[in-house]
Amino acid sequence: MRLHRNLCFATVDGLLLIFNEGNYADKVVQQLLKRDKRWGSRDRGFVAETTYDIVRWKRLYAEIANVKEPFSRDDIWRLFAVWATLKGITLPDWKYFEGTPTRKIKGRFDELSKIRKIKESFPDWMDELILKELGEKVWNKEATALNEQAEVILRVNTLKTTKEKLKAELFDLDIETEEIKGYPDALKLVERGNVFTTDAFKNGWFEVQDASSQLVAEFLDIKSGMKVVDTCAGAGGKTLHIAALMENKGQVIAMDIYENKLKELKRRAKRAGAHNIEMRVIDSTKPIKKLYNKADRVLIDAPCSGLGVLRRNPDAKWKMQPEFIEKIKKTQIEILNSYSKMVAPGGKLVYATCSILPSENNQQVEKFLASENGKEFTFVKDKKILSHQSGFDGFYMALLEKSQKTN
Numbered sequence: 001m002r003l004h005r006n007l008c009f010a011t012v013d014g015l016l017l018i019f020n021e022g023n024y025a026d027k028v029v030q031q032l033l034k035r036d037k038r039w040g041s042r043d044r045g046f047v048a049e050t051t052y053d054i055v056r057w058k059r060l061y062a063e064i065a066n067v068k069e070p071f072s073r074d075d076i077w078r079l080f081a082v083w084a085t086l087k088g089i090t091l092p093d094w095k096y097f098e099g100t101p102t103r104k105i106k107g108r109f110d111e112l113s114k115i116r117k118i119k120e121s122f123p124d125w126m127d128e129l130i131l132k133e134l135g136e137k138v139w140n141k142e143a144t145a146l147n148e149q150a151e152v153i154l155r156v157n158t159l160k161t162t163k164e165k166l167k168a169e170l171f172d173l174d175i176e177t178e179e180i181k182g183y184p185d186a187l188k189l190v191e192r193g194n195v196f197t198t199d200a201f202k203n204g205w206f207e208v209q210d211a212s213s214q215l216v217a218e219f220l221d222i223k224s225g226m227k228v229v230d231t232c233a234g235a236g237g238k239t240l241h242i243a244a245l246m247e248n249k250g251q252v253i254a255m256d257i258y259e260n261k262l263k264e265l266k267r268r269a270k271r272a273g274a275h276n277i278e279m280r281v282i283d284s285t286k287p288i289k290k291l292y293n294k295a296d297r298v299l300i301d302a303p304c305s306g307l308g309v310l311r312r313n314p315d316a317k318w319k320m321q322p323e324f325i326e327k328i329k330k331t332q333i334e335i336l337n338s339y340s341k342m343v344a345p346g347g348k349l350v351y352a353t354c355s356i357l358p359s360e361n362n363q364q365v366e367k368f369l370a371s372e373n374g375k376e377f378t379f380v381k382d383k384k385i386l387s388h389q390s391g392f393d394g395f396y397m398a399l400l401e402k403s404q405k406t407n
Contacts, residue, residue, distance in 0.1 A: 216352045231300050
């Protein structure tokens, strides 16, 4: 591979914004890709993937390059040189790469690869926390899996098309997809590509949604005609799946504390042809209380650490602090206690997170079931998904059923 100066400059500029200014990697990459209209898909792919790669392996590369934060521009070029050397790319004779000790870099890599938290590039506190919760054997495998680039998975919108039709439509555009066993609405891209420019996307035939995330709506055990509440809907990936599973019959109430996210969901719902979704902003306790004992199904896709989705959000490793996890666990219990009251007698509740920590997952469910509000519920089943076992995002979901009699 030959390095092109303008692509490398863009990557270095982006990394400075992510590491020193605290900007989110996805937003920075979006901006970088608009930088030069002449760039083709390969150029844009290089900038996006190289930026994410260096973010993902920041600790390892910084240790090899012997640089510390806040990084100077020269430091970022040194990280870049480490990345290129380890990828087997010949460095051009630019001033930024003068005196790069190629052999020393490879030697340091071999040496540091014996220490998991450096080899897999995790902060000390995060490595210790996950080790404590998952155990060494599982964490060794999961740490590796969370550093692999996430595949692009589509969810077929069954309100508008079928898996076969979408597959054929994309194939005609030279976009090859594969079915995934055990995931009824999922198609995996054989090669990464921009699917958002296709007519199939514009016409609402599919959404991009990880395979693990696609299991959550199914876990709710939905039937068309029900009243279903998605309490932490966000921009609505799972809400749209719920609407499709209900065949547009019945009522889906999408709730969130952020109005702008619900506005985005409104746009997406229109494109998807999902007509049975109603948006409600949680701006006080009123919207929740109005629905007490009214919903056949309630989904709590709870705010969490997001440690199961580090493959697609590698900068979260460096932005997150241990205090945040403690804080979010308190929020999870508060939400479970409050939102569970919306479940009608005989109805069902799913508690889900994109975390791999038992303390955010089954332990929270156990805590809730032992509480006053939780006494009305019985545990039906749960599913723990780890990246190294599934090949997809780390996730957790638990199904609880409310008794027919209420106090």
